[in-house]
Amino acid sequence: MSQQRHGSTPGNAPGERTGAVTAFPDLPEATIARLPEYLRALHNLGGAGADTVSSEGLSAAAGVNSAKLRKDLSHLGSYGTRGVGYDVTLLIEQIEYVLGLDQRRxxxxxxxxxxxxxxxxxxxxxxxxxxxxxxxxxxxxxxxxxxxxxxxxxxxxxxxxxxxxxxxxxxxxxxxxxxxxxxxxxxxxxxxxxxxxxxxxxxxxxxxxxxxxxxAIELQILSFHEHRKASLTALPGGRSATAAGNQEAVGS
Amino acid sequence: MSQQRHGSTPGNAPGERTGAVTAFPDLPEATIARLPEYLRALHNLGGAGADTVSSEGLSAAAGVNSAKLRKDLSHLGSYGTRGVGYDVTLLIEQIEYVLGLDQRRxxxxxxxxxxxxxxxxxxxxxxxxxxxxxxxxxxxxxxxxxxxxxxxxxxxxxxxxxxxxxxxxxxxxxxxxxxxxxxxxxxxxxxxxxxxxxxxxxxxxxxxxxxxxxxAIELQILSFHEHRKASLTALPGGRSATAAGNQEAVGS
DNA sequence: TAGATTGTTAATCGATTAACAATC
DNA sequence: TAGATTGTTAATCGATTAACAATC
Missing domain, CATH: 3.40.50.720 (NAD(P)-binding Rossmann-like Domain)
Structure with missing residues (x-):
């Protein structure tokens, strides 16, 4: 990764933000970084006519596993319906609210x-x-x-x-x-x-x-993996391909 | 973050790479993502005439803490000298080698x-x-x-x-x-x-x-933090500023 | 030897994941 | 009720960090 930190870094003592409890959810950094991806997937699904989506369906569209998705969404509160799934429009609104996208910046x-x-x-x-x-x-x-x-x-x-x-x-x-x-x-x-x-x-x-x-850092990270893969295929046990997607996203 | 995963994701069983032990170091993903940043800092330091740099000095230039830097470098092997620091040229070579930057891709x-x-x-x-x-x-x-x-x-x-x-x-x-x-x-x-x-x-x-x-995801993540900060300053305990840097880098 | 700084340990923290009870 | 799917638990894993022994 090549992101610079915020909040929880030195100079920001835990709980320093406020003594009072705020209504604003305290989301894990990793969750925050994935919300925009869920939002994009939801817009695609909504545009395709879906009213409702399961954690399985949404997580596949966003390229994460479903347990992680449910965990992430649980931090926002409970907006799904057991046995049914998530209301697409409602979830879009909720994520946009949390990300502050309802305000022009x-x-x-x-x-x-x-x-x-x-x-x-x-x-x-x-x-x-x-x-x-x-x-x-x-x-x-x-x-x-x-x-x-x-x-x-x-x-x-x-x-x-x-x-x-x-x-x-x-x-x-x-x-x-x-x-x-x-x-x-x-x-x-x-x-x-x-x-x-x-x-x-x-x-x-x-x-x-x-x-x-x-x-350039992104290319250098890919270069590392090229190097690593080359060093493996050069060995007896070296493999060429296996199965499904393995992707990493910038940010963190 | 918005990186797609590699290696350790589903479809890639641990240890699947090879049964044989390879000379190629098995670096944590977080370390790999920081190596290019160290490299950039080292080039700057070298260009400024430094022969040697301490973990304290290099970590400051790269924007991480020194324990993390030493831990990261220890995965590459031991290239520092206790009581002295790291040889800038040697460390550049070592990181470039690991990242595969000595080969044109x-x-x-x-x-x-x-x-x-x-x-x-x-x-x-x-x-x-x-x-x-x-x-x-x-x-x-x-x-x-x-x-x-x-x-x-x-x-x-x-x-x-x-x-x-x-x-x-x-x-x-x-x-x-x-x-x-x-x-x-x-x-x-x-x-x-x-x-x-x-x-x-x-x-x-x-x-x-x-x-x-x-x-756009980067902007949305910043938007979240803007929203969060606005919700805090709106409260009695809200603060405006504190101290040193808090940055996050895109990537893992 | 004394001072400096690495490399490593071990504790802590945060993130991931599978499993399943709750509940629609 | 039976089937489906969420929200949560708890175990696991990986990353961070402070502290310090090793050693230049």
Missing amino acids: AVCLVGLGNLGHALAGYDGFASRGFKIVALFDADASKVGEEIQGLTVRHIEELGRAAVEENIAIGVIATPAGAAQAVADVLVDAGVTSILNFAPCVLSVPANVDVRKVDL | AVCLVGLGNLGHALAGYDGFASRGFKIVALFDADASKVGEEIQGLTVRHIEELGRAAVEENIAIGVIATPAGAAQAVADVLVDAGVTSILNFAPCVLSVPANVDVRKVDL
Whole structure:
């Protein structure tokens, strides 16, 4: 994995969040990371006309085992019906509520190189309810460029704009050398969630959540497995193939 | 997280790999995912002139705690010197060996939409030793286009080309609807590692490793944390900030 | 020798999983 | 009632962490 931690890491004592009990469910990190996958599967099932789905059916669609799915959903409360399954619409609503997807969160993108350009136009964000509302770059030659209906602004405007436009999530797609400075500006502007595509560790206050996506690291992990498999097939007991899917997802 | 599993998942009995003991280290999945991060930190340190680094120093640069780093490195064998630290060059070599980065692995990219375009030109691949050697798309209007010195070929050529050019890793950046068919072709062509950017679960044989990167899922996970934090600050005991970094990385 | 730092141990924690009682 | 399927339990597994003995 290549995710940076939140909450339970040093600097965040257990139970520090609040003395009072809150209605907000305290979900295991692993569960949180799977909820979006369940949501996607549910949207597919709903679109295909299903009213109800069993843990077996939904878990297959999401690529996990059914016990894990039921355990995950049990953390949200009890929304299934024994002997029947889960109501698709109800479960979608519940997961969207927990993930906070019923609220619009303004996203800004910093760094409009190759990758930033693609992210600015990435359908998958819009189709799943996220809208990038502001673009920034340090390169004067990029400032003023129109991308997806937005004008690229100079990074010096980032701080003020992030406050004024109430940016909740900042996406960093700059080179590694610039990322920490951008993160600092975002944090100062009150942004508390950062998605970092730059290949570097960011240092942020404990209340700020950072997720990191490092595309090269993904390839390196696959390279390890290629190496491992090659070392096995080179041996007498080496195998070529067996059966069903074995996949790992980024995040954690 | 949103990684698909490998190895230890159903269909892969423990110890099935081989009856014989192999020299290849059997690393915990969590360790494997961190090795690339250590490697990046080591390259930075080496570039800055360091010959030697302590577990404290390296772990800080990689954003993990030092006990975890030492534990991870101990799986590779003993390459540190008590009282001194780790030899930077030696450790780089060792990690690169384990990750199989001393061998060139041909990578192909399928799907040249917005994201695929960016991936084709992504500096981070080349700078860390991966070279995309072939591009494919189903859209006739894209076929023939030159990107980064490569000509986009029609997806019907994928199978034959993947065999002939000995492709080891396939990157899927198609829409979700096309991804499984592409994966099937890759698998038939003998590709055993897939990096999937399409928002869907792929079904592949047990010997094929799939890692999934879902950019929207990352935002949804951040959205959860935004929602959680908002529900806390709305309470009497709500806090605004505390201290040092809390980050999570995509991947296992 | 004294100081520093690794490699390992053992305790703890969180996540996974199979099994099944509860219940529709 | 009989069949189906959830929600929960408890066992297991893997990962994290602090502490420290080994050793440079």
